[in-house]
Amino acid sequence: MMLHIPDVLNQDELAHIRGVLATAGWTEGRHTTGAQAAQQKWNYQLPVLAPEAQPLADLVRAALLRHPLFQSAALPKTVLTPRFNAYEDGGHFGNHVDGSIQPDPVTGQAARTDVSTTVFLNEPDDYEGGELIVEDTYGSHEVKLKAGDAILYPGTSIHRVEPVTRGMRLASFTWTQSMVPDAFRRQMLFELDMTILRLRAQMGDTPDVVNLTAHYHNLIRQWAEV
Template identity: 55%
Template sequence: MMLHIPDVLTKQQVLDIRHRLDHSTAWIDGKKSAGSQAQSIKNNLQIDVHSEIYQQIAPFILTALKQQAMVQSAALPRHCLMPMLNCYQDSGNYGNHVDNAVQYSSETGQPIRTDVSITVFLSEPEEYEGGELVVEDNYGTHEVKLNAGDAILYPATSLHRVEPVTAGKRIAAFTWIQSMVKDDWQRSMLFNLDMTIMQLRQKYGDSEETIHLTSHYHNLLRQWGDL
């Protein structure tokens, strides 16, 4: 399931973050965080996770993501990794790849299974040319280029890439979530059911039918959940 989540960050929050990133000296070669296979296809910059600016910005973005009801409903987070920050410019790109199945928390060293990927865009679409996030799944190929402050959520199992940025800068934050429900199809069914329950409650209140559907939702989560 792919899901566009608007306004994870306000425009003012994006401006504040961008001002600091645009003047930062903490950018390093993105290949330093890539595995041996990815190093040949990864051409970008990333903020050093040991830098002071990273320690200030990354937790702020993570908190904003956790506060999003749509993230909670769609991803059903068990563990969230601290976001990383990257920049594509001067034809920078990242070829087709699938994210590593396991990442390690920079805070605790805890292994995290990567079920869900999230990218938060920090550049407006008109600030750069190219740079589309391209995600391939069973339903085809999807190009994503969102407004600054918006996020895209998609299965980490998807083959994806970032097209070359031929002008300007594409700055973004990205992270992974280990879900309570490992299977993407099951997460999608639970998300659709949760959205239906919310709509029914708004329209009819806590009717007997809504309560039964809510019970069904929680029993499915109990059955499929990995705690």
């Protein structure tokens, strides 16, 4: 499931992050990945142990975790420390799939990468190119969102970032290990949760809505690994 999550970061948070990143010491992204992906990766990345990295990562992770759509879609058990990258002057990242298990760069805790998330940090008019392309059984999906918005997509997806031909593309990215490992079950739970919210808005907490809510939580009890 792919999901556009609007307004993860507000304007003050975006301005703060961009201000810090403007003077950050970037490193070449190909030094931060495996041998196969390194051949496709031409960007810059903020070192995870840079002094400015952790406060920014904490800000992005907190913003994701407080967003109800992220909570409903990802059902997060572990959100790895968010990272930051920049693309300019033709920088791109060719087709690749993310590693199935990733260690947290700060804590060292390993997590399964069920869900990938990219948070866009500057406006699409600030740069040309830089679209995130995600492949699935329905074809290719092109993503280029406004600053502060996020895209959530399966960690199993082959994906790429198209070359940036003008300006700079700034983003934060992370992976989530879900309490519900099965992607199909997560999607069913998300759709059920959204249906319950719509029915509550229309009808209030009628007996049928309460009963449906109980089924939702009982399914989580059956499927969740905590």
